[in-house]
Amino acid sequence: MSPRLRRVGERWLPWTAAWLLLAFLFVPVLVVVPVALTAKDYLSLPTTGISFQHFASLADWRAGWLPSILTSLGIALASSIVATGVSAAFAIGAWVYAGRWPSILRIILLSPLIVPPIIYAVGMVRLWSKLSLLDSWLGVTIVHVILAMPLAVLAIGASLSNLDPRLVQAARSLGARPPTVFGKVILPNILPGTIAGAILAFIVSWDEITVTLFITSRRLVTLPRKIWTSIADAVDPALAAIATVMLVVTIICLLLRMTVWERLAQRRS
Amino acid sequence: MFAMSSFQRWAFGLTVPAALLTICLYVVPILQVLALSFTEPTFGIGNYVEMFGSAAIGRVVRTTIIVAAVTTALTIVMSYAVAFALVHMRPGVRRVALFMVMVPFWVSVLVRAFAWITILRRNGVLNSALVGSGAIAEPLELVYNQFGVIVGMVHYMMPFAILLLYANLSEIDPRIIQAARSLGARPVTIFTRVWLPLSVPGLAIASLFIVIFSLGFLVTPAILGAGRVLMVAEYISVQISSTLRWGVATALSTTLLLVVGVLVAVAARSPALRAAFEGGRR
Numbered sequence: 001m002s003p004r005l006r007r008v009g010e011r012w013l014p015w016t017a018a019w020l021l022l023a024f025l026f027v028p029v030l031v032v033v034p035v036a037l038t039a040k041d042y043l044s045l046p047t048t049g050i051s052f053q054h055f056a057s058l059a060d061w062r063a064g065w066l067p068s069i070l071t072s073l074g075i076a077l078a079s080s081i082v083a084t085g086v087s088a089a090f091a092i093g094a095w096v097y098a099g100r101w102p103s104i105l106r107i108i109l110l111s112p113l114i115v116p117p118i119i120y121a122v123g124m125v126r127l128w129s130k131l132s133l134l135d136s137w138l139g140v141t142i143v144h145v146i147l148a149m150p151l152a153v154l155a156i157g158a159s160l161s162n163l164d165p166r167l168v169q170a171a172r173s174l175g176a177r178p179p180t181v182f183g184k185v186i187l188p189n190i191l192p193g194t195i196a197g198a199i200l201a202f203i204v205s206w207d208e209i210t211v212t213l214f215i216t217s218r219r220l221v222t223l224p225r226k227i228w229t230s231i232a233d234a235v236d237p238a239l240a241a242i243a244t245v246m247l248v249v250t251i252i253c254l255l256l257r258m259t260v261w262e263r264l265a266q267r268r269s
Numbered sequence: 270m271f272a273m274s275s276f277q278r279w280a281f282g283l284t285v286p287a288a289l290l291t292i293c294l295y296v297v298p299i300l301q302v303l304a305l306s307f308t309e310p311t312f313g314i315g316n317y318v319e320m321f322g323s324a325a326i327g328r329v330v331r332t333t334i335i336v337a338a339v340t341t342a343l344t345i346v347m348s349y350a351v352a353f354a355l356v357h358m359r360p361g362v363r364r365v366a367l368f369m370v371m372v373p374f375w376v377s378v379l380v381r382a383f384a385w386i387t388i389l390r391r392n393g394v395l396n397s398a399l400v401g402s403g404a405i406a407e408p409l410e411l412v413y414n415q416f417g418v419i420v421g422m423v424h425y426m427m428p429f430a431i432l433l434l435y436a437n438l439s440e441i442d443p444r445i446i447q448a449a450r451s452l453g454a455r456p457v458t459i460f461t462r463v464w465l466p467l468s469v470p471g472l473a474i475a476s477l478f479i480v481i482f483s484l485g486f487l488v489t490p491a492i493l494g495a496g497r498v499l500m501v502a503e504y505i506s507v508q509i510s511s512t513l514r515w516g517v518a519t520a521l522s523t524t525l526l527l528v529v530g531v532l533v534a535v536a537a538r539s540p541a542l543r544a545a546f547e548g549g550r551r
Binding site for chain 1: 275276277279280281282283284286287288290291292294295296297298299301302305347350351353354355364366368369370371372373375376377378379380381382383384385386387388394397424427428456457481484485486487488492501502505506509510515518519522525526529533
């Protein structure tokens with residue numbers, strides 16, 4: 001092999017491949033933006049002019065997008081609050097408790113990360129139809145709490161593993177009662193992890209589709225469910241508009257996290 | 270339990286709500302799925318006999334295995350290339366590259382599947398561009414077949430794999446690489462004899478996760494396959510929502526759970542994965 005060819009093989013080929021693959025990940029997602037701006041009423045690139053009519057149809061209550069956004073927001077808020085509370089209690093209890101029980105329970109708690117959600121969906125359809133909780137707020141919220149707990153437990157657990165156990169010993173030796181130790185010593189120290197857990201739990205619920213698909217039908221339409229039916233039914237550009245909104249929100253959140261979060265971390269250290 | 274200190278009793282009490290929730294509303298429903306596969310519609314192993322004898326289910330299983338295997342192989346190779354480049358980037362450039370990984374990672378799976386339909390469909394973005402430029406005369410069939418499903422699945426899995434592999438690669442001590450270089454090893458030798466062997470734990474964990482996610486994946490195969498690429502999860506979903514064959518659906522679910530369980534049990538022998546699952550305790 002000539003030196004020049006070798007240089008190409010060792011230096012330029014890996015970099016070109018990596019950037020092409022990054023483009024494969026990033027660029028296709030962006031395609032929803034031009035499609036959302038089309039002036040036609042079917043899925044197409046805006047070749048004959050740009051229009052915001054499909055964004056306007058998102059705001060139209062009768063089109064169903066706005067109600068489903070509010071439904072998803074409500075369920076995600078409720079399940080995030082419950083999942084975070086239960087997970088924080090568990091993580092703190094497991095951190096303090098000496099014995100095998102928490103590590104066994106932890107494996108069961110984290111199993112939704114691995115067990116395919118379709119299996120859980122099959123089980124919940126049976127259970128909820130027996131308890132008449134199909135297509136109900138309560139039924140969906142409970143399922144989302146269960147599915148959100150693993151990530152909340154992981155986030156809060158990560159925060160706890162940085163906590164010095166001597167802090168708890170000091171508080172106890174100074175005569176603090178158990179509720180004081182848990183609420184006023186441990187909890188404030190793991191607040192960042194708890195907030196991260198709450199955000200992750202919110203996102204899990206907001207995005208959940210597989211199980212929700214089976215335990216809801218007409219009455220309770222979450223945003224993912226509405227998107228799912230629209231993809232299956234027709235090719236409405238409003239779909240591209242909602243996808244664009246979700247993409248823009250994701251990008252804004254990521255940029256905020258990359259800038260604000262890092263600045264906060266720098267200031268603290 | 271009565272010998273516990275008041276402090277330990279409180280700690281135990283804090284774990285109870287999570288325990289009740291997961292056991293009653295996660296473990297029990299799944300155990301019921303396992304039980305139903307032996308009792309619905311009649312008691313016995315009839316569902317499993319039917320499952321292993323059915324040509325339709327055989328096709329579904331074959332499709333699932335092929336798609337999962339191809340997806341995993343492509344995802345791992347492509348993600349490793351990206352993760353390897355990430356480790357070697359200057360911090361500023363790396364932030365841009367990581368951003369390009371994080372956006373698809375956090376965007377809803379439905380938005381991504383929809384984007385791929387817009388691109389790959391018969392009169393979609395790609396076909397219009399190719400026909401318009403004269404590269405091809407007839408639009409290509411790029412979606413609603415195995416090709417489209419695999420493209421969508423690889424795109425879904427890659428960010429996971431990249432982040433796992435990147436975490437693994439950035440833990441490799443740079444002094445090992447320097448040592449290899451100072452001893453006169455060529456870049457290709459350093460890659461095959463140093464980087465690759467040290468990446469084996471990361472590659473193993475990433476492959477495990479991708480295989481498990483792929484085997485039970487519903488959303489992307491259902492949307493990009495549109496019923497023409499029937500995989501296990503979608504087949505189960507059809508059984509419980511349209512044809513109401515609960516026995517077959519639960520038997521397939523049980524088998525899927527068993528396969529996932531065996532894969533995890535095999536992987537649990539690796540110390541890295543065990544640490545990931547048992548971490549968080551003092």
